[in-house]
Amino acid sequence: MPVNRSALLRRGAAVVAALPLLALAACGYGSDSKDTGTAKVAAGAKKIDGLDSVKIGYFGNLTHGTALVAVNKGFFQKELGATKASYATFNAGPSEIEALNSKSIDIGWIGPSPSINGYVKSGGKSLKIIGGSASGGVKLVVNPDKIKSLKDVKGKKIATPQLGNTQDVAFLNWIADQGWKVDAQSGKGDVTVVRTDNKITPDAYKAGSIDGAWVPEPTASKLVAEGGKVLLDEASLWPDKKFVITNIIVRQDFLKEHPKAVEAVLKASVEANKWINANPDAAKAAANKQLEADSGKALKPAVLDPAWKSIQFTNDPLAATLNTEAEHAVKAGLLKKPDLNGIYDLTILNKVLKADGEPTVDAAGLGTS
Structure with a gap:
């Protein structure tokens, strides 16, 4: 089915607008x-x-x-x-x-x-x-049209669930291991880390607002269902694949x-x-x-x-x-x-x-x- 560009842009704008609202909601008590x-x-x-x-x-x-x-x-x-x-x-x-x-x-x-x-x-x-x-x-899932290999993550926009959460820390550590630099607080640097609520990460991915995400299940598999590719399973980075x-x-x-x-x-x-x-x-x-x-x-x-x-x-x-x-x-x-x-x-x-x-x-x- 052809993609309606104006509808896609509207969806992208809606996703971006929702981000600060969801950040505020995250400060509530569940x-x-x-x-x-x-x-x-x-x-x-x-x-x-x-x-x-x-x-x-x-x-x-x-x-x-x-x-x-x-x-x-x-x-x-x-x-x-x-x-x-x-x-x-x-x-x-x-x-x-x-x-x-x-x-x-x-x-x-x-x-x-x-x-x-x-x-x-x-x-x-x-x-x-x-x-x-x-x-x-936990997996790094990416847009295969934009990211073909791990080195291609540099310069891209990758989502994590929240500043300082478990996946955010894991992704920042992986970035450092590649020799790249990112300011942890702002998420800006050799990779742009976009803190995005798991509920809207799939929509952000579909709208092109992000190029991938380091996220837990089921968000990772939701992205795969939208055409994403698993580039890295975090378990592969740990002894005995357990963490x-x-x-x-x-x-x-x-x-x-x-x-x-x-x-x-x-x-x-x-x-x-x-x-x-x-x-x-x-x-x-x-x-x-x-x-x-x-x-x-x-x-x-x-x-x-x-x-x-x-x-x-x-x-x-x-x-x-x-x-x-x-x-x-x-x-x-x-x-x-x-x-x-x-x-x-x-x-x-x-x-x-x-x-x-x-x-x-x-x-x-x-x-x-």
């Missing part, structure tokens, strides 16, 4: 997640730690599949008994950290870079990483005051990961159903299937890779050399894992395990 009807409180169930509710945050990304499945299948509510599991969804990590700090959420699924930033900026007082969730699921993309954080005061509630959420997370790995097709469908409930739109098989295959769901926070990602943020100029000692508290997770007959996990010298 959107309410929808209950899909699977979360039922068992008869005679009691409240955990006397709490009326536990507020859980996650992203509408498949890399947060543990949370998506646990919400959809009712795992969180089952473990919390008569304490209501309430949910909020986010588009990027910094806004979720704001929500945690303001007590709008208690526990969250989030990427490593905002976890590090939140911990360091609070002087190690705001949060603890209490578990792992996922590895992988933390999603971990679980908790407010330190909530952890101290309500350890039983934290244990209940971690039990649900471990149960969800076990179910995901034992039932990959059913889990993929459950995650997609929750995405539809939260956003109003399910992913098409052409997007869902390749996206789901690229993600590994694990209870291991892959703590050693978190330290490396912190080094990347320092190199990018987004963070001063941090003291991450104490960022992990894996004691409750390991208690849950032992009870479930699963292997325990290690904090790599960055906390208790």
Whole structure:
């Protein structure tokens, strides 16, 4: 079908106009997640730690599949008994950290870079990483007409989800490894880094506002469905092709005051990961159903299937890779050399894992395990 140039330009203008609005929205405290009807409180169930509710945050990304499945299948509510599991969804990590700090959420699924930033900026007082969730699921997808090889990325406009988020840091580090220079704050330099909300990145790509994107799933596969090409899978840059993309954080005061509630959420997370790995097709469908409930739109098989295959769901926070990602943020100029000692508290997770007959996990010298 011929392309209507004026319509395409109007769409491009609309995408550009939407960017500042979405940036403002990212400063809010997330959107309410929808209950899909699977979360039922068992008869005679009691409240955990006397709490009326536990507020859980996650992203509408498949890399947060543990949370998506646990919400959809009712795992969180089952473990919390008569304490209501309430949910909020986010588009990027910094806004979720704001929500945690303001007590709008208690526990969250989030990427490593905002976890590090939140911990360091609070002087190690705001949060603890209490578990792992996922590895992988991040790709550099480009317009094959404009970018044929990795060296062609120079001089192009590449999107990341938000300044300082996990993919933003990873892309800035990769740029530095090529010997190119970019100002981290402005995104200007040998490559133009365009911070773009994942929700509109596919439209920005179709409109020609960007030439590619370093993004998590399912955004990466959405771009492929629009004719993009996977130029690089971030997993290929890591030893054993494993790196933390999603971990679980908790407010330190909530952890101290309500350890039983934290244990209940971690039990649900471990149960969800076990179910995901034992039932990959059913889990993929459950995650997609929750995405539809939260956003109003399910992913098409052409997007869902390749996206789901690229993600590994694990209870291991892959703590050693978190330290490396912190080094990347320092190199990018987004963070001063941090003291991450104490960022992990894996004691409750390991208690849950032992009870479930699963292997325990290690904090790599960055906390208790």
